[in-house]
Amino acid sequence: MTSENSERAPAVYLDHAATTPMHPEAAQVLTEQLARTGNASSLHASGRAARRVVEESREVIAECLGARPSEVVFTSGGTEANNLAIKGLYWARRDADPARDRVLFSSIEHHALLDPVTWLASHEDARIDTTPVDRQGRVVVERLREQIEADPASVAVVTTMWANNEMGTVQPVDEVVALAQRHDVPVHSDAVQAAGYLPLDFAASGLDAMTVTAHKLGGPVGVGALLVRREVAPVPLVHGGGQERDLRSGTVGVALIAAFARALEITVERQAEVSARIERLRQRLVTGLVQAVPDAVVNGDPEPGPHHRLPNIAHVTFPGCEGDAMLMLLDAQGIEVSTGSACQAGVPQPSHVLLAMGYDDAAARGSLRLSLGHTTTEADVDRLLAALPQVHERAVTASLVRGR
C-alpha cells in the first residue's frame, strides 16, 4: 500500500509556531547525551557528570535569557511551566493572604494558560478577570489598570503573554509590569512564542516568572522552563524528590536539557540575522498574498519590530472562506499551514483570540496562520503564493455550497 507523502515534493513547512525543526547541533547533543548513564541527583561519578551537564545547560539558558541560573526551573514544556506559574503563584499569594483571590489575565492567552486559569475559578474559587485587547490583539493596559485599581489588595497574580501565538502581536509587558509593581502584584508572562525571535531579558523585564519551551526554538519537544525570580516561591504542582528548587520534583532529563541549551544558544547567537531575514520573507508573503487574493485581510499589528510583532507569524482572514478547507487543499499540495485555532476532536473551534479582537465567528473560521522559521526559504513563500489563488477559489466555492 502506498504511504502518505511518498510521491510528493518536499513539504513547504509554514507552521513553525506549532513546532520548528531542531537545529542539527541540538539534535547531535541530544543523541550524544541520550547515550549517557547517570541520574543528576546521584552522588557518584556518573551522577556528578550528569549534574554537570544539567548545570552547565542551566547557566547557558540563564545567560541567553538574562536570568540567574538559580532562576531556571526545568519543566516538561510550556504547558507545565504555565500551570506551575499561574496555579503556584495563586496558591502562594492566597496562602499568605486569603483576600488575594483574583487572577487577571489577557483574553488572548494560549489554552495552556487559559485553561489553568479557568480551572482555578472552578476548583479553587478564584475570581478571574479577563483583560480585553484592541483590534490588533494587544492588551489594553488602561483596562488592566482599572481592573487592578478596583481592588489592588485582592489581586493574586497578573499574567500577559509576551507575544500572541496566533497573531504574533507583541504585548506591552513592560507597562503591565510597571502597573502591577505599584501594587506589589507578581506578574507572569508566557514567552513561548517570543523566545525564538525576540531578544528577552528576564531581569530587565521585571517579571516574576516567565515561560519558555525548547521546541519552538529548535530544541526537542518535552522540555521547557519556568524562569522564577529567587524571591518568588510558587507552590509546586509536582511533589517528590525535591529537584529544581523543590518546585518541580522528578529526575531531570539531562539530554533534553542539554539539547534545549544548545538550541537556545544557537538561536540567540543568530537571532538578529535570522529574525531580519524572516521579517523580509514575511513581508514578501503578505505583500504577495494580498496581490493573489485582494480581499484577504492581514491581521495583527502591521508594524515590524520587537515592540510590535513577531517577524515569523502572518495571520490572514479570507472573507467568505473556510480556513480548514484551505488548509486541506494546501496540504494536498504539500504546503503545511495552520488555522491557528484549537481543536476539539479535530473540530475547528472559532479562535478565541480573533473573537477577543472583535472579529465575528465567520472571520474566525476563515483564517489561516502562516508561520515562518529558521529553515524557511524564499522558494517556500513563492510556492505558497503560487498555490494560493486556486486554493482560495475552491475554498470559496465549498463555502458557498455550505451556505446554500
Add this chain to the structure above:
Amino acid sequence: MARLVAAMSGGVDSAVAAARAVEAGHDVTGVHLALSRNPRSYRSGARGCCSIEDAGDARRAADVLGIPFYVWDMSTEFADEVVDDFVAEYAAGRTPNPCLRCNEKIKFAAVLDRALALGFDGVVTGHYARLVTAAGSPSSEHTAELHRAQDAGKDQSYVLGVLTQEQLRHSHFPLGDSVKSDVRAEAARRGLQVATKPDSHDICFVADGDNAGWLAERLGPRPGTIVDEDGAVLREHDGAYAYTIGQRRGLRLGVPADDGKPRFVLDIEPVSGTVTVGPREHLLVDALEARRPLWCGTAPSDPLECTVQLRAHGAEHRARVEVEGDLVRVRLHDPAEGIAPGQAVVVYVGTRVVGSATITATARVEVGAGDGR
C-alpha cells in the same frame, strides 16, 4: 483513478471501504464527520458513530492506510437537518428514520457537495449496497443503479433509497459484494484495529439509547391519554412521543383487555396526544400514502408491480405502486402490521432500488374473513 473522499465513521466497514478504494488505485482522502458540537454527548466507542473515540479510530485507520485524514465539522447541518427534524417528527406523532435523513441531507448532500467543490470526484462509504451501471462499473457517463447488497443480513440499500441519480453517480460502495464476516477478516488482515469493533446500533445522537427519555428532555411533558378503540380512557401518559405504532411493551395499562389478549399502539393523534391501543390484528394495513418521493432514476409512469420495504432490515412486501406527482400510493398484496407515518417506503424491482417516499397515511382496504373490523 478518481479523487475520492472516504467518509470514515471509525467503524470497521468504512475503514475497509476506504482501504479498497485505495487499493483500486483511487486518490483517497479520509474524512470523519463531526456531527456534534460537543462530541462527548454522543454515543461513545463501540456503538456510536460520532464520539471522540470514533474520530480517533477513524484517524488510526487512515494512518494505517497511509491516506490524509481530516475532520469535517457538519454539526450545524446535522443539528438542523437531522436532529431537529427527528424531534419535530416525533412531536407530530410520526416515526422518523434519522439514518435516511442523514444520508439524504448530510453524507450524500452537504459532504458530497463540499467534496465536489473542493475538487474531489465523489464519496466512498462503507454502506452495504451495490452500484451497477450499463458499463458494469460506476461511471458518471452512465445511469447508476442502486441494488441490494450481496449480504442480505447487512443490506443497507433501504437507507440509501433517498439518493438521486446525481448522488449515486458520485458514490462508491466497495462493500456491496461482500459479507460482513469477510469484511472483518479483511480488516484484521490489513492491520486495522477496528476489525473487532462491535457494529453500531440505535441512533447515534441519543447517547444512552433511551429514545423516549431523550425526546422528553427536548419536548417536555405533554400529557395525554391512552384510550381503547371505543375511546375509553385506560390511563394517562406524559408524552405521546414515547409511543410508536405497533408498540406492545411498556404500555402499563394495568387492566387486561376484555378478550385477555395483548394490546398494541394503533394510532397516535399528535394534537391531543391521544394514543389508541387495540388488538394486534388491527395493526394490519394494506394501503399506504406517501409523499416527498425521491427517485434513483426516473419516476415510474405506470402502475408498478414491485416490492416495498417499510423499515430498516424489515421484510419485503409485494405491492403495486402508483405515482401522482408528489403522491405515491402503495397497495400491499398482503397486509402488513406496525407501519407508522414518518417511516420511509422504499420501492424495489428485484434487487434494484427504484426510489423512496415518506409514509403519510395508512389504511386497511380489503378486510379479510375473521378480521373483525
